[in-house]
Amino acid sequence: MENKLVFKVEKHQDGKKLREYLKLEKSLSSRLIKGAAMGKRITVNGNVVKLNYVVKENDEVAFDLVKEESQNIEPEKIDIKVVYEDKDLIVVNKQPGIVVHPTKSYPTGTLANGLLYYFKEKGENCIVRLVSRLDMDTSGLIIIAKNQFSHMALAREMSKESFEKSYLAVVHGNLTEKEGTINLPIYRTGGDSIKRIVDERGQESITHFKVVESFNGGDLVKLTLETGRTHQIRVHLTHLGHPLYGDSLYGIDDDKEYIERQALHAYRLKFPHPRTGENIELETSIPEDMEKLIEKIKR
Structure with missing residues (x-):
């Protein structure tokens, strides 16, 4: 279940359409829900269902976060200082003088190039989703989401006092x-x-x-x-x-x-x-x- 979100439908949620349940009760974005539905990555009690499915109390809703993704960034072996990592996100301590994402002036040698290499070495199918950024010459902590769900959730939290x-x-x-x-x-x-x-x-x-x-x-x-x-x-x-x-x-x-x-x-x-x-x-x-x-x- 590591790469899945699993929810149990509660009594007060009974009778809602799956789309409404995921958006209003679980705060998932419309884009995330639509993409997962198109990829047949949402199941109820083990069965793939449509978004107009009406959920019932004790239904088990599973949302698969894994999808095939690629980025037009060349993986490069770069020393990355990992401060925290789990299945949803990674936080690195960026050194000064490193650009976070490829640009016309810096097409290679960026943090994103190094992260893609790091993910590849670990056998993780992740693209680089920057939650926070730093200027080239500012050092310190940067958060990178490993999937679309964590990127959505963290980006939403950034404007709140909890962040x-x-x-x-x-x-x-x-x-x-x-x-x-x-x-x-x-x-x-x-x-x-x-x-x-x-x-x-x-x-x-x-x-x-x-x-x-x-x-x-x-x-x-x-x-x-x-x-x-x-x-x-x-x-x-x-x-x-x-x-x-x-x-x-x-x-x-x-x-x-x-x-x-x-x-x-x-x-x-x-x-x-x-x-x-x-x-x-x-x-x-x-x-x-x-x-x-x-x-x-x-x-």
């Missing part, structure tokens, strides 16, 4: 307030630029921050995102006058002597498991290049 993403950043200067919330809208400037700014035309963007430790040359700050805008932490901290060390897009260009990339690490995740609903809490330690940076700015 927590926290980062560690090293910034220039010392923040006046040691703890607080930045609630400033973020706007894309337009054209070919990927740069964002704080602007009233932008989307609501909320970042909670707490200074972990202060040094002569800056602060180590913990940041928890309430919204997930592109470059949110980098834009917010730059707007406050405290850009990240190594952030050539928003910060200071001559930081190479300190660190080769923006000093930002996605160190903590908390989210409910898509199948069981139990909370998963994961943490990684601060990377070596950020530790070296802290040693330099302590002096």
Whole structure:
């Protein structure tokens, strides 16, 4: 039953059509239900049925999550640091300098290439479904769903309070307030630029921050995102006058002597498991290049 969702119809659910039961009672998406029905992957009491089947109390509904899938991504052997893994999802600690998914500029050598190789080696028929993403030069925890169901469930949870993403950043200067919330809208400037700014035309963007430790040359700050805008932490901290060390897009260009990339690490995740609903809490330690940076700015 590992790759199946199995439900027992309860008394108050008796008389509902299967489609309605799966969508309203089990919160499965219409797309997921339709695809599984077309693939004859939904059974009731061991028999394949149509979506207009009327469920009865004590019916056993089984939803097979396995389907033939492929992706136009070349599997490549890349060192992947797995932090957590089960039949529904995998969480990896991405190293800085790695793109998460192939692009025109980076067709190979991405995290997705490495994951496809990893799945293939394990004999798992999975494609790469990114639940969260990180910039090329941001390190830390990324969630990848192993099936359509877990991707749907995790993506839905991301906008809720039950889903927590926290980062560690090293910034220039010392923040006046040691703890607080930045609630400033973020706007894309337009054209070919990927740069964002704080602007009233932008989307609501909320970042909670707490200074972990202060040094002569800056602060180590913990940041928890309430919204997930592109470059949110980098834009917010730059707007406050405290850009990240190594952030050539928003910060200071001559930081190479300190660190080769923006000093930002996605160190903590908390989210409910898509199948069981139990909370998963994961943490990684601060990377070596950020530790070296802290040693330099302590002096």
